[in-house]
Amino acid sequence: MRRTFGMLAALGAALAPFRPDPAAASQLAWDFTFDGIEGDPIPLSKFRGKVLLVVNTASFCGFTNQYAGLRALHERYGPQGLVVIGVPSGDFRQEKDSNAAVKQFCEVEFGIDFPLAAITRVTGREAHPFYRWAASQASPPRWNFHKYLVGRDGRIAGSWGATTAPESRAITSAIERALTSPAA
Numbered sequence: 001m002r003r004t005f006g007m008l009a010a011l012g013a014a015l016a017p018f019r020p021d022p023a024a025a026s027q028l029a030w031d032f033t034f035d036g037i038e039g040d041p042i043p044l045s046k047f048r049g050k051v052l053l054v055v056n057t058a059s060f061c062g063f064t065n066q067y068a069g070l071r072a073l074h075e076r077y078g079p080q081g082l083v084v085i086g087v088p089s090g091d092f093r094q095e096k097d098s099n100a101a102v103k104q105f106c107e108v109e110f111g112i113d114f115p116l117a118a119i120t121r122v123t124g125r126e127a128h129p130f131y132r133w134a135a136s137q138a139s140p141p142r143w144n145f146h147k148y149l150v151g152r153d154g155r156i157a158g159s160w161g162a163t164t165a166p167e168s169r170a171i172t173s174a175i176e177r178a179l180t181s182p183a184a
Contacts, residue, residue: 028154029054032130034087034117037099042085042115044130049183050081051157051175052150053166054130056122056141057086058094059105061162063145067110069166073175074114080179081152084114089122092144122146134159149174152183
């Protein structure tokens with residue numbers, strides 16, 4: 001009996017970061033700031049009124065080719081108000097060891113010019129506050145290239161796992177709906 005209780009307590013503790021937080025309901029994406037890949041902060045508040053697609057990325061993942069789709073979304077919808085933000089993460093042990101190496105890889109291999117955060121934790125108790133908040137609103141990242149769509153109002157408007165390609169109809173439809181919504 002003690003062993004079962006101990007296992008249940010451990011499971012509950014592991015899932016604790018993903019339990020809905022009533023205070024999180026009043027937060028908006030604009031409340032968070034990432035460290036940028038070059039060291040400067042990326043306050044999401046500077047994108048207030050725009051639509052964000054925030055994606056945890058990795059350089060050595062089977063889904064790394066999704067960078068090309070993210071770049072295409074950035075180019076296609078950027079003029080209408082979409083901002084793609086890449087968040088490199090080593091949480092799944094598939095990222096380079098330094099921000100400089102990630103930046104060079106993204107620029108050389110994929111021509112990425114949308115904002116990139118520094119290498120960031122996206123899962124567990126030490127996840128970046130944005131990711132803890134987003135996970136409380138939708139599902140947490142279970143792998144690299146999890147995508148969160150943030151509407152012009154600063155709220156989560158969609159969430160997709162790694163197997164949903166950036167240019168899929170599900171994502172492009174959600175982006176187009178979010179772009180036609182008024183800012184809060």
